[in-house]
Amino acid sequence: MAADETRILILYSGGTLGMVRNPSKGYVPYPGFLTETLRTQSRFHDPNADSIFSWSDTTDRYKAWSEAYSRPDSGTTTPQRSSNHEMELSTALTSVTGSSLSSHFQPFGKPTRVYSSSPDGIYTKSAVEHRISDDGKRLELMLPTMVTPYLGDGGKKRTRYTVLEYDPLLDSSNMETKDWLRLVADIDLNYQNFDAFIILHGTDTMSYTSSALSMLLENLGKPVVVTGAQVPLSELRNDAIENVLGALVVASTQPIAEVTLFFASTLYRGNRVSKLSNSALSAFDSPNMPPLARAGISIDVAWHLVRRPTRLAPFRAHDALSQDVVLLRLFPGLQSLTVRSFLESSPIRGVVLHSYGAGNAPTRKDLLDVLREAAERGVVIVNISQCIQGEVSAIYEVGKTLEKVGVVAGADMTPEAALTKLSYLLAKKELGPDQIRRLMGTSLRGELTERTQVRNYGHDRTGRRSSSSSSGTATTERRRGKRVLGLLARILGSSHDGGNVEEDENEEETLYKIKDEADLDSLAVEAERGILPYLIQRSIERNEPSTLSSLLARQGFLASSQPTATPHTKTATATASAATAASSSSSSSSSTELDPHSSALHLAATLGRLECVRLLLQSGYNVHLRAASHSNHSPLYLAAYNGHADVVRLLRSAGAHLLMDERQADGQQQQQQQQQQQRDIWVLASGPSRASEDAPVSVE
Numbered sequence: 001m002a003a004d005e006t007r008i009l010i011l012y013s014g015g016t017l018g019m020v021r022n023p024s025k026g027y028v029p030y031p032g033f034l035t036e037t038l039r040t041q042s043r044f045h046d047p048n049a050d051s052i053f054s055w056s057d058t059t060d061r062y063k064a065w066s067e068a069y070s071r072p073d074s075g076t077t078t079p080q081r082s083s084n085h086e087m088e089l090s091t092a093l094t095s096v097t098g099s100s101l102s103s104h105f106q107p108f109g110k111p112t113r114v115y116s117s118s119p120d121g122i123y124t125k126s127a128v129e130h131r132i133s134d135d136g137k138r139l140e141l142m143l144p145t146m147v148t149p150y151l152g153d154g155g156k157k158r159t160r161y162t163v164l165e166y167d168p169l170l171d172s173s174n175m176e177t178k179d180w181l182r183l184v185a186d187i188d189l190n191y192q193n194f195d196a197f198i199i200l201h202g203t204d205t206m207s208y209t210s211s212a213l214s215m216l217l218e219n220l221g222k223p224v225v226v227t228g229a230q231v232p233l234s235e236l237r238n239d240a241i242e243n244v245l246g247a248l249v250v251a252s253t254q255p256i257a258e259v260t261l262f263f264a265s266t267l268y269r270g271n272r273v274s275k276l277s278n279s280a281l282s283a284f285d286s287p288n289m290p291p292l293a294r295a296g297i298s299i300d301v302a303w304h305l306v307r308r309p310t311r312l313a314p315f316r317a318h319d320a321l322s323q324d325v326v327l328l329r330l331f332p333g334l335q336s337l338t339v340r341s342f343l344e345s346s347p348i349r350g351v352v353l354h355s356y357g358a359g360n361a362p363t364r365k366d367l368l369d370v371l372r373e374a375a376e377r378g379v380v381i382v383n384i385s386q387c388i389q390g391e392v393s394a395i396y397e398v399g400k401t402l403e404k405v406g407v408v409a410g411a412d413m414t415p416e417a418a419l420t421k422l423s424y425l426l427a428k429k430e431l432g433p434d435q436i437r438r439l440m441g442t443s444l445r446g447e448l449t450e451r452t453q454v455r456n457y458g459h460d461r462t463g464r465r466s467s468s469s470s471s472g473t474a475t476t477e478r479r480r481g482k483r484v485l486g487l488l489a490r491i492l493g494s495s496h497d498g499g500n501v502e503e504d505e506n507e508e509e510t511l512y513k514i515k516d517e518a519d520l521d522s523l524a525v526e527a528e529r530g531i532l533p534y535l536i537q538r539s540i541e542r543n544e545p546s547t548l549s550s551l552l553a554r555q556g557f558l559a560s561s562q563p564t565a566t567p568h569t570k571t572a573t574a575t576a577s578a579a580t581a582a583s584s585s586s587s588s589s590s591s592t593e594l595d596p597h598s599s600a601l602h603l604a605a606t607l608g609r610l611e612c613v614r615l616l617l618q619s620g621y622n623v624h625l626r627a628a629s630h631s632n633h634s635p636l637y638l639a640a641y642n643g644h645a646d647v648v649r650l651l652r653s654a655g656a657h658l659l660m661d662e663r664q665a666d667g668q669q670q671q672q673q674q675q676q677q678q679r680d681i682w683v684l685a686s687g688p689s690r691a692s693e694d695a696p697v698s699v700e
């Protein structure tokens with residue numbers, strides 16, 4: 001596979017988007033329909049890059065295409081409709097195998113290897129070959145691929161994808177816990193061979209699935225985008241095309257290594273969404289957190305909200321969920337007897353309690369006694385609010401009473417996130433109820449806003465800059481800003497190597513005689529915006545980890561306190577418009593964001609700067625990305641190619657693996673590199689990297 005292609009695996013579990021109307025049963029998912037629809041539309045599949053989509057980037061190219069393809073004998077983009085439908089269909093079908101219509105039915109692209117964790121649960125009709133593995137546990141398929149027209153990056157990249165279609169396809173109301181585990185197992189089996197994953201899913205339980213997947217996929221280094229539609233592809237007017245195409249583009253072009261949900265031009269964190277409408281095309285919202293991105297005229301990503309793994313740990317797919325969990329919604333008049341029999345009649349180990357308002361419940365002793373007894377038996381009870389927006393904060397006495405009987409606050413989690421997180425934690429045998437209670441109030445995958453987070457990041461939950469939080473750190477930040485300017489002067493002005501510039505504050509003060517503090521603030525930030533990437537590069541070249549460390553800290557702060565470009569939530573109408581107003585004055589692509597396309601890690605890997613590589617990984621630089629400036633290679637390949645075994649080892653411990661085309665290239669490389677030492681490094685770079693199974697639950 002070429003390095004200019006992003007490779008995506010689509011796991012198609014079902015849902016409205018691929019349904020066809022059955023006269024007696026209503027909409028039903030129909031095997032093969034979705035893949036065929038995508039294959040026959042050139043915006044989704046353009047194997048020879050000869051569709052109008054690949055040739056309309058300039059007028060000259062369109063003219064050339066038009067002259068070649070619009071001659072009277074060249075056919076049209078859709079089959080002509082005749083008055084006789086039967087005849088038209090049979091003519092079209094004959095033509096598929098013949099020649100005249102073949103341009104409308106593009107052949108599939110070259111097949112690729114895909115694994116399925118469920119040997120009996122796959123639609124194999126379009127597979128070129130398939131066989132059950134010797135241990136009977138998985139299905140190995142050669143699946144044909146589809147490839148988009150060239151997109152983004154100046155038209156030099158395109159996306160090659162393949163669809164692994166589940167059988168039976170499910171209306172998502174029929175999804176169960178085992179189906180989530182299956183999706184996770186399939187991502188795990190195919191993790192190294194693809195750059196990103198898309199899950200096509202019904203909307204009804206999509207937010208449960210995206211929440212569960214976010215918990216089960218730990219230290220994720222690649223995008224996993226869940227999407228679906230309200231209106232199926234089989235309808236002329238539908239939202240499936242926009243959603244699938246949008247998910248493909250976002251997954252291919254934005255290195256957001258999280259489980260996300262893309263719907264109606266909006267990308268949400270997967271564990272922050274709920275389905276709020278069954279009639280609007282914009283069916284989802286993320287009431288307690290702004291979206292991660294909006295696909296408007298351009299794709300605006302709120303990079304300061306995007307999570308990046310900062311632990312040196314490989315990707316890990318978890319394979320267990322507890323089903324002993326329930327949702328319990330309070331309502332006026334709820335009888336304690338009902339709750340008691342509910343809690344005692346089944347093997348319940350976890351309860352998500354839907355309380356009122358800011359986490360309030362009746363203070364009736366009989367009801368509280370039932371909850372206390374359950375908590376004492378080890379049942380973990382988590383309090384979240386019935387309100388769509390807001391958090392549980394125990395500001396009223398009635399709320400505090402719940403805490404006293406052992407109910408823990410679930411902050412601003414959605415019911416879907418709270419339930420699936422509880423189910424994930426209860427499946428961990430090594431965790432006792434108290435540990436689970438503590439973890440339920442801690443952010444594992446960005447599913448809740450921790451109070452300290454609000455203070456540290458200087459944003460409230462609608463994404464506005466929080467003024468109260470920023471003032472406390474202003475002085476420190478001003479000092480750090482000056483320090484960076486000092487570093488800048490030192491690096492640019494001096495030819496001597498090394499030296500710990502960071503500690504030398506007096507010298508910096510003399511370098512910068514500041515007259516007007518307010519001017520300095522904006523000047524310093526502007527200067528840093530422009531110069532930080534360059535300084536980072538220079539500190540790597542000069543192998544100065546301590547300088548790099550302070551530059552990265554500064555970059556991290558500026559990225560997290562980015563005042564805006566934050567796409568707002570729909571539910572927070574009032575505050576959202578304030579957020580939009582605040583954001584309108586600033587650019588959405590400020591370079592103070594941690595540049596996701598930066599090649600700093602590639603440079604450090606190439607030069608063998610071990611400590612710099614470690615610092616970059618701990619600052620959230622993605623271990624899998626290719627860099628155009630480094631022949632489209634991953635950091636791991638560059639470290640191996642340049643013979644830096646220690647860096648290879650470090651990258652492997654952070655989950656790096658050679659990309660598909662690099663694995664093919666490494667064989668040739670080994671042949672050229674005769675020395676034993678060089679051969680060893682490629683073995684090191686391509687060996688298996690698995691997270692240890694008994695690693696403790698991590699708070700990322």
Ligand SMILES: NC(=O)C[C@H](N)C(=O)O
Nearest residue numbers: 015016171172202203204
């Ligand atoms: N729009 C949809 O996909 C709804 C469908 N019932 C499902 O969840 O599968």
